[in-house]
Amino acid sequence: MTGITKILSENKRYIFMLLGIALFLPPLSVIPQAAGEVNMCGTVCPRMFFIFSPKGIASGFIDNIGAAWFGSALVGLILVVTLFFGRLWCSHVCPIGGTSELISRGIHERVKINFSIINAPAFRYGYFIVFIAGAFLGIGSIACKFCNFRVIPFLAGAPFVPAYRTYLTTSMGIAGLATIGVSGFFAKGGRAYCNLLCPIGALDSLSNRLGLTFGKRMKVDKDKCIGCGECKKTCPTWSISVSEKAEIDQLSCMPCRICETKCPEGAISYGKLKA
Numbered sequence: 001m002t003g004i005t006k007i008l009s010e011n012k013r014y015i016f017m018l019l020g021i022a023l024f025l026p027p028l029s030v031i032p033q034a035a036g037e038v039n040m041c042g043t044v045c046p047r048m049f050f051i052f053s054p055k056g057i058a059s060g061f062i063d064n065i066g067a068a069w070f071g072s073a074l075v076g077l078i079l080v081v082t083l084f085f086g087r088l089w090c091s092h093v094c095p096i097g098g099t100s101e102l103i104s105r106g107i108h109e110r111v112k113i114n115f116s117i118i119n120a121p122a123f124r125y126g127y128f129i130v131f132i133a134g135a136f137l138g139i140g141s142i143a144c145k146f147c148n149f150r151v152i153p154f155l156a157g158a159p160f161v162p163a164y165r166t167y168l169t170t171s172m173g174i175a176g177l178a179t180i181g182v183s184g185f186f187a188k189g190g191r192a193y194c195n196l197l198c199p200i201g202a203l204d205s206l207s208n209r210l211g212l213t214f215g216k217r218m219k220v221d222k223d224k225c226i227g228c229g230e231c232k233k234t235c236p237t238w239s240i241s242v243s244e245k246a247e248i249d250q251l252s253c254m255p256c257r258i259c260e261t262k263c264p265e266g267a268i269s270y271g272k273l274k275a
Contacts, residue, residue, distance in 0.1 A: 013091070013256060017098035024095040026157030026164075035070040039153035040095075046071040046078075046200055047147060050132060075200060082204050083211040086218070086270070090194060090204055091254035096148050097194045099156070100180065101236065104190025113182065115192040116238035121205070121251040124195065128202040148184070148193055151176035189236025195252055205251045217273055218255050220246045224267035231259035231268055 023030045024040060032044045040046070048068035049061060065072045078089040090097055104112070144150065154164040155177070167173045183193035194201050208217070225245045232240045239252035240259060246267070248259075260268045 014102075016092040017102065020093040020098050021095045021156075025099070025153050027160050029153075029157075037070075039157060040071075040149045041153075043068055043070045044074075045149065046075045047149060048072075048144070049075075050199055051134075051144060075203070078200070078204060079207040082207040082215075084215045085255075086211075086216055087204050087208050087254035090201060091256040094194075096152050096198075097191060099152050100148075100184030100187075100193060101190035103185045104187060107186060109188070112186055112188045113192070114188045115183075115196065116188070118196065120195045120238065121249070124197075124202050124205070127197055128199055131199050146172070146176055146179060148176070148180050148198070151180055155180075189238070191236040194254075195237045208253070209250050212250060212273055214272070216255075216271055217250060218248050218253050218257070218259065218268060218270055219273050220248060221267045221269070224265045225263075226265055226267075228264065230262045230264060234258050234262045 022028050024032065024044075026039060029038055032039055035043045037044045042048075045068045049064040049072050051064065081088055151168075151173070154167055154173070158164045158168060168177060179197075180193065183197060184190055187193070208215075211217075222245050227242050227244050227246065229242045229246075231246050232238075232242050235253075235258065236256060237252045237254060239249045239254075241247050241249070248268075255270055257270060260270065
């Protein structure tokens, strides 16, 4: 029993990720089915309320929240949890990011793309503005079709649903697969889409930043840190920089705690940044 307990403790994040995949994605789709859906589109979509017409913005926004009531409520819950405990949804539960990271782990590092040269916060919020502005330019539906919350459930359900297989062979489906392939499966760390292109991630990182003074976050003990850079090498969201000491960018960090396990000096931990 001790051995099993140790294995569960060391791999609890991955257990949560697999649980998130089982709950949200086909073939089980437990949570979507509870809301009357079969995947993460429609009522369960956590991004639909972002897409609204320039005519009647307020009313359109309210209508979208009503149409995607479950997804909207889920986003609200995610942001509240993040405020106090950090980005646990992104790091432990999100079926989209979890699938991307797990598949990426099975791909050889030599063929992966390193996106760490990109200033993630600047790119993320620039894209977020474009994503929102797209609705005013009439491309909201295109943004929806390129959504990884659509592509990955369709990919997971393709062996069971012929319509999903058909969609994935269309130009939109192929473009979606290319997006998740480049920014997910073949990205170093498997989280480039999460860190650069996900609007939920953009909102979530803001909530993470707002809760710094009272919430739990990944933190560095500067007295213990020797600046070796092991944490930087393993961070899937390239949120750690190292000069003399390691620094964690809370606009990109999610508490996956990989850096904590890799730090040879025990200088990184999860807790409140300020007393």
